[in-house]
Amino acid sequence: MATYGKNIIMTPDKFTDQLIEAFLREFDGRLAAVALYGSKVEPEFTDRWSDTDLILVFRPEEQPKLRALNELVSRLGRILGREVHHQTGKLVARYVIQSGPTIEALDLSVFGYDQWLAEKTVSPGPHRLLWGKFPERKGALDADGSPAPYSAAAIDANWFLYYECVKKLKRRDNLIGLHLLLKLMQENLVLEMIARDEETGTNIHRFGGNEPVRWLSGLHKLEADNTALLLENLRQLSAWYDQQLLNRIPDYESRFSAFVEYLEVE
Structure with a gap:
């Protein structure tokens, strides 16, 4: 029954x-x-x-x-x-x-x-x-209640991809390098969407707001065989990502300088 x-x-x-x-x-x-x-x-x-x-x-x-x-x-x-x-x-x-x-x-x-x-x-x-009835969640939150993209594991995973992307591009494997670069862009767009949801108080955006994405301003200039341009875009992307983490997470220590040092190795 x-x-x-x-x-x-x-x-x-x-x-x-x-x-x-x-x-x-x-x-x-x-x-x-x-x-x-x-x-x-x-x-x-x-x-x-x-x-x-x-x-x-x-x-x-x-x-x-x-x-x-x-x-x-x-x-x-x-x-x-x-x-x-x-x-x-x-x-x-x-x-x-x-x-x-x-x-x-x-x-x-x-x-x-x-x-x-x-x-x-x-x-x-x-x-x-x-x-x-939803089962009651007890003690399920991180200390700061961070959404998944801001968890420590997600941050480590993203920075790992940044370094992998540099390695592939430096070896002129632009196919995989561009694949990783686009994946990192996707992750940054997720953070942009989280910020929009928090600002507006909803995750329903029927028509959007024509929001500017400044770190994408040079996307139209990218060429799959122009390694220098790909690396420069990666640098800009990492700078924006690092700044978001600094703004959002009180105990986060910037990783941008170390990354740029790695990126500039010839």
């Missing part, structure tokens, strides 16, 4: 309601909480292009395999595209689904019980709990 009963909070969106009921029916007794987040939480921000973003938190030892999620989603409509990211105890699965006459985008953040407790965020952002 189903245990979720009448405790589901319905939404104005038919597709979302079908999803919630399907997940609760399929994983009856295994789920701890289901929540909607993203633009559909605030109807005034919703348009035809809005994704359905769901958080699924499972009870201990009950997290399903990706195959089970795929099979469930495929019963709701034809899967036209899919992107999956695996982390320990967490799965992010993004789908494009043809559901009847419409095409819908679905983003699932699927947490195991322990991983939810260990997440280093205060909350999943603007969200609406539709069923169940």
Whole structure:
């Protein structure tokens, strides 16, 4: 017998309601909480292009395999595209689904019980709990509550990539060097987005704000076979990154000078 009963909070969106009921029916007794987040939480921000973003938190030892999620989603409509990211105890699965006459985008953040407790965020952002109850996080935050890109591990990993990028470019392996440079640009853009979210108090930006990204001003000048230009862009990128860390983290010690010294070795 189903245990979720009448405790589901319905939404104005038919597709979302079908999803919630399907997940609760399929994983009856295994789920701890289901929540909607993203633009559909605030109807005034919703348009035809809005994704359905769901958080699924499972009870201990009950997290399903990706195959089970795929099979469930495929019963709701034809899967036209899919992107999956695996982390320990967490799965992010993004789908494009043809559901009847419409095409819908679905983003699932699927947490195991322990991983939810260990997440280093205060909350999943603007969200609406539709069923169940989030397991209470106790002592899960870093001392400063830093978002993941500002964690000590992420900082070390990024600086490692900066040094790897220099090495590849100095060896004239511009293909891998440019790949690493673009990855570092992507990481810096994540920090820019975090800053925007904090400044505006939301992670929903329907039309954006035409924000300037000053460290990208020379991007149009980059040439894959111009090592000097690539290295100069890398230097500017590292300077901006280092300054953000100095501004954000009280006990961070600048690594820029040491990096530039390495970069200038012939």
